[in-house]
Amino acid sequence: MQKKEQNPSAQPLSNESNTSDTRPSGVSRPFYDEPSRAPAQSVLSGMRPTGALHLGHYHGALANWVKLQEQYKSYFFVADWHALTTHYESPELIQKNIREMVIDWLAAGIDPERSVLFVQSQVPQHAELHLLLSMCTPLAWLERVPSYKDQQANLNDKDLSTYGFLGYPLLQAADILIYSASWVPVGDDQVPHVELTREVARRFNHLFGREPDFDQRIGQCLKKLQATEIDMLKKSRAAWLESGDTNARDSARQLLRNLVLSPADRQRLSGWIEGAGRQLLQEPQPLLTEASRLPGLDGRKMSKSYGNSIAMRDDPVHLEAKIRKMPTDPARVRRSDPGNPDQCPVWDLHKVYSDESIRSWVREGCNRAAIGCIDCKKPVIDAVQREQSLFYQRAEPFLQHPDRVDDILREGSKLAATAAEQTMVQVREAMGLSPRWF
Numbered sequence: 001m002q003k004k005e006q007n008p009s010a011q012p013l014s015n016e017s018n019t020s021d022t023r024p025s026g027v028s029r030p031f032y033d034e035p036s037r038a039p040a041q042s043v044l045s046g047m048r049p050t051g052a053l054h055l056g057h058y059h060g061a062l063a064n065w066v067k068l069q070e071q072y073k074s075y076f077f078v079a080d081w082h083a084l085t086t087h088y089e090s091p092e093l094i095q096k097n098i099r100e101m102v103i104d105w106l107a108a109g110i111d112p113e114r115s116v117l118f119v120q121s122q123v124p125q126h127a128e129l130h131l132l133l134s135m136c137t138p139l140a141w142l143e144r145v146p147s148y149k150d151q152q153a154n155l156n157d158k159d160l161s162t163y164g165f166l167g168y169p170l171l172q173a174a175d176i177l178i179y180s181a182s183w184v185p186v187g188d189d190q191v192p193h194v195e196l197t198r199e200v201a202r203r204f205n206h207l208f209g210r211e212p213d214f215d216q217r218i219g220q221c222l223k224k225l226q227a228t229e230i231d232m233l234k235k236s237r238a239a240w241l242e243s244g245d246t247n248a249r250d251s252a253r254q255l256l257r258n259l260v261l262s263p264a265d266r267q268r269l270s271g272w273i274e275g276a277g278r279q280l281l282q283e284p285q286p287l288l289t290e291a292s293r294l295p296g297l298d299g300r301k302m303s304k305s306y307g308n309s310i311a312m313r314d315d316p317v318h319l320e321a322k323i324r325k326m327p328t329d330p331a332r333v334r335r336s337d338p339g340n341p342d343q344c345p346v347w348d349l350h351k352v353y354s355d356e357s358i359r360s361w362v363r364e365g366c367n368r369a370a371i372g373c374i375d376c377k378k379p380v381i382d383a384v385q386r387e388q389s390l391f392y393q394r395a396e397p398f399l400q401h402p403d404r405v406d407d408i409l410r411e412g413s414k415l416a417a418t419a420a421e422q423t424m425v426q427v428r429e430a431m432g433l434s435p436r437w438f
C-alpha cells in the first residue's frame with residue numbers, strides 16, 4: 001500500500017525551505033529559482049475580490065497565509081477572472097473591490113517584500129495555460145467536480161450554464177501549475193480541486209513529456225551528478241518501480257529537490273524516477289492546515305450577505321455595540337439563570353480569542369450563573385479591538401497612499417509574469433508552439 005503524502009504543516013520543514021535562510025543580507029525581495037540553487041518550495045492561494053474582508057476571512061485564510069509566507073515562496077493573487085465566472089454581469093464591482101481587499105491582506109500582515117501579490121488578469125499566461133490545458137482535459141473531469149453542480153444549485157439566481165463556470169476548476173489548475181506550486185492551502189471541500197489539478201498535470205506530462213531521446217538525455221543529466229548521488233537515485237528508482245517502495249521514491253524525490261539542477265534536468269530526472277517522461281508540470285499537494293473557523297455574530301458562518309460579520313477594520317465603537325448585542329444561550333433569560341457555553345455563539349469567539357484561564361472563567365461562571373453575559377463579552381471585545389488596532393496600524397499608510405497598493409500589485413504582477421513565463425516557454429515548446437518554428 002502506498003504511504004500517504006506528508007503534510008508539511010505537521011512536519012519539520014524539508015531542507016528546501018531553508019533556502020530562505022540563504023537570502024543575502026539586505027535583499028528583502030522574494031527570490032526565484034536560479035540554476036545555481038535548489039528551488040524553494042512554494043505555495044499559491046487566491047481570493048476573489050469581494051471588497052473589505054471580515055474576521056472570518058482573517059481567521060479562516062489570511063492568518064494562515066501570514067504563517068506560510070515565513071516558510072515558503074508565496075504567491076497570493078486576486079482572482080478577478082474567477083470572480084467573473086459567477087459575476088460577469090457586474091464587472092464594475094471587481095475593480096472597486098480589489099484595492100480594498102488587498103489593503104486588508106496588508107493589514108493582516110501579508111508582506112509584499114516576502115510574498116508576491118498580484119492580479120490574475122495582469123498575468124495573461126494563466127489564460128494561455130488554461131486554454132492549452134483545455135485541449136487535453138476530458139469534459140467529464142470538469143463535470144464531476146462536486147462544486148460544479150452544488151454551486152449551480154446554490155446560486156440559482158444566476159445563470160451559471162456557461163463555459164467559463166464549467167471551466168473554472170481548470171483555470172484554478174492553470175493558476176497552480178504555472179508557478180509549479182508545491183502546496184495549495186485548502187479546506188477539505190477544496191481537496192477535489194487539487195486532485196483535479198494533479199490529474200491534469202499527469203495527463204499533460206504523459207502526452208507532452210515524451211521525448212524520443214529521453215534515455216540519452218537522462219544519461220547526460222546523471223553525468224552532472226556525483227557518483228553517490230547517481231547510485232542513490234538508481235537504487236531508489238529501482239526499489240520504487242520494481243517493488244512499489246514509496247519510501248525509496250520519496251527519498252529520491254527529496255534528494256532531487258536538494259540538488260542544484262536546471263529546471264529542464266529536474267523535470268527529466270523527476271519523470272525518470274517515476275518511470276514516466278519529463279515532468280513539465282509539477283503535481284501540487286493540498287496543504288490542509290488548521291484554520292480557525294470564526295462564526296458570525298449569530299452563530300452561522302460569517303458572511304456579509306447574512307449581515308452577521310465583523311469587518312477586519314470595523315469601527316471600535318461599532319464593533320463593541322455589535323458584540324454587546326450578540327445573542328447568547330437562549331436558556332439565560334435572567335442573569336440568575338445558569339447557561340451552557342456550548343449553546344452560545346459568544347463561546348465560539350472565546351475559542352478563538354481567549355486563553356485557557358479566561359475560557360475556564362467563562363465555563364464556570366456561565367454554568368453557575370456567577371457572571372453576566374455582558375461581563376463574559378468584555379474580554380472578547382477587548383481582544384478583537386486589540387487585534388483590529390494592529391490591522392488599522394498596518395492599513396494606515398495604504399489608506400493614506402492608495403497608489404502604493406497599485407504599485408505593489410503592479411510589481412507583483414511583473415514578478416509573477418516572469419515566473420509564469422518560465423513555465424510557458426516549456427509548455428509551448430512541448431506542444432509544438434515554440435516561436436523558433438516561425
Ligand code: SF4
Pocket residue numbers: 328329332339340341344345346347362365366371372373374376377
Ligand atoms: S455567560 Fe457567556 S457563554 Fe454564557 S450565555 Fe452568557 S455570553 Fe454565552
